[in-house]
Amino acid sequence: xxxxxxxxxxxxxxxxxxxxxxxxxxxxxxxxxxxxxxxxxxxxxxxxxxxxxxxxxxxxxxxxxxxxxxxxxxxxxxxxxxxxxxxxxxxxxxxxxxxxxxxxxxxxxxxxxxxxxxxxxxxxxxxxxxxxxxxxxxxxxxxxxxxxxxxxxxxxxxxxxxxxxxxxxxxxxxxxxxxxxxxxxxxxxxxxxxxxxxxxxxxxxxxxxxxxxxxxxxxxx
Amino acid sequence: xxxxxxxxxxxxxxxxxxxxxxxxxxxxxxxxxxxxxxxxxxxxxxxxxxxxxxxxxxxxxxxxxxxxxxxxxxxxxxxxxxxxxxxxxxxxxxxxxxxxxxxxxxxxxxxxxxxxxxxxxxxxxxxxxxxxxxxxxxxxxxxxxxxxxxxxxxxxxxxxxxxxxxxxxxxxxxxxxxxxxx
Numbered sequence: 001x002x003x004x005x006x007x008x009x010x011x012x013x014x015x016x017x018x019x020x021x022x023x024x025x026x027x028x029x030x031x032x033x034x035x036x037x038x039x040x041x042x043x044x045x046x047x048x049x050x051x052x053x054x055x056x057x058x059x060x061x062x063x064x065x066x067x068x069x070x071x072x073x074x075x076x077x078x079x080x081x082x083x084x085x086x087x088x089x090x091x092x093x094x095x096x097x098x099x100x101x102x103x104x105x106x107x108x109x110x111x112x113x114x115x116x117x118x119x120x121x122x123x124x125x126x127x128x129x130x131x132x133x134x135x136x137x138x139x140x141x142x143x144x145x146x147x148x149x150x151x152x153x154x155x156x157x158x159x160x161x162x163x164x165x166x167x168x169x170x171x172x173x174x175x176x177x178x179x180x181x182x183x184x185x186x187x188x189x190x191x192x193x194x195x196x197x198x199x200x201x202x203x204x205x206x207x208x209x210x211x212x213x214x215x216x217x218x219x220x221x
Numbered sequence: 222x223x224x225x226x227x228x229x230x231x232x233x234x235x236x237x238x239x240x241x242x243x244x245x246x247x248x249x250x251x252x253x254x255x256x257x258x259x260x261x262x263x264x265x266x267x268x269x270x271x272x273x274x275x276x277x278x279x280x281x282x283x284x285x286x287x288x289x290x291x292x293x294x295x296x297x298x299x300x301x302x303x304x305x306x307x308x309x310x311x312x313x314x315x316x317x318x319x320x321x322x323x324x325x326x327x328x329x330x331x332x333x334x335x336x337x338x339x340x341x342x343x344x345x346x347x348x349x350x351x352x353x354x355x356x357x358x359x360x361x362x363x364x365x366x367x368x369x370x371x372x373x374x375x376x377x378x379x380x381x382x383x384x385x386x387x388x389x390x391x392x393x394x395x396x397x398x399x400x401x402x403x
Binding site for chain 1: 296297298301343346355
């Protein structure tokens with residue numbers, strides 16, 4: 001192995017707003033036609049917690065975690081990315097009066113570096129150690145976040161974070177691309193409309209721009 | 222092990238409104254026999270505990286919540302070779318005529334015939350002309366190693382149409398029609 005290898009990838013849709021976590025649970029999703037009845041059955045749906053402050057469960061391809069002010073839907077297989085978008089879109093088409101403020105498409109990539117040398121070189125390349133070497137003993141990059149402007153006319157930013165992968169050991173690197181949108185009008189119906197428009201129009205371009213960012217970064221070592 | 226909920230069932234009228242006890246996971250026979258344990262915030266992640274009778278009601282009411290993280294999925298990578306977006310055109314017995322849009326290569330749309338066996342059992346109820354599906358062909362590569370070639374078809378799901386949803390849509394369409402002067 002001479003090049004970094006992609007080992008795990010996934011995508012999350014994160015929405016900030018005001019939610020009622022107890023509503024969104026497997027049986028409700030099945031009754032709304034957004035997942036199958038089979039997926040909502042106890043054989044497949046793994047429920048972590050359903051409470052007025054938090055709902056957390058997974059079905060075979062999806063994990064949902066909803067708090068009063070945060071909604072997170074995650075999947076870890078590329079073949080499900082479009083289904084994830086459809087599910088979130090469906091939820092907010094039904095709960096269209098939900099006030100939402102921000103939305104983020106987060107793509108994450110866990111790479112295994114071919115050697116300790118490349119692993120260290122990656123950190124050195126992104127954060128040179130010269131300014132640090134007289135300040136602390138054996139400095140090493142733990143976590144780095146870079147932020148930039150959005151490439152389209154939406155309000156928000158693009159944030160790229162890289163750190164040591166918690167899932168790949170040894171020599172694992174995590175790259176996380178956060179495509180963040182600040183919604184223009186956060187009062188109920190309008191907020192949800194913009195959210196649905198972003199899910200419909202920007203989802204695919206957003207996914208497409210994340211992979212080249214990760215690939216170029218990881219190969220910069 | 223089953224929790225004894227007798228405390229707050231016997232006391233619910235005087236102490237705790239029943240609707241406040243909303244941490245109980247839904248079961249088919251809810252609210253008669255909730256059986257599930259509750260999450261213990263002071264214990265290591267994922268630990269459940271079973272409260273004694275006299276703790277039940279207070280805990281149900283005051284239980285602080287921490288983000289659970291005990292749902293684990295086995296990490297695996299899907300390496301996509303080809304992706305199509307398909308539309309069902311016609312169903313003839315156990316054969317389905319579909320139109321496929323190639324999302325991997327810049328090629329014109331094509332028509333193909335699929336066997337109904339290719340459609341996952343859970344999605345067959347959605348099978349009708351006009352239905353949209355995603356078709357991925359690729360390799361599934363578990364973190365532990367090895368790989369398997371897979372073909373995954375998943376139908377697009379949208380919210381079920383109910384009279385409550387159709388009426389506002391009709392009203393909105395009517396408004397648009399007037400606004401456009403049609």
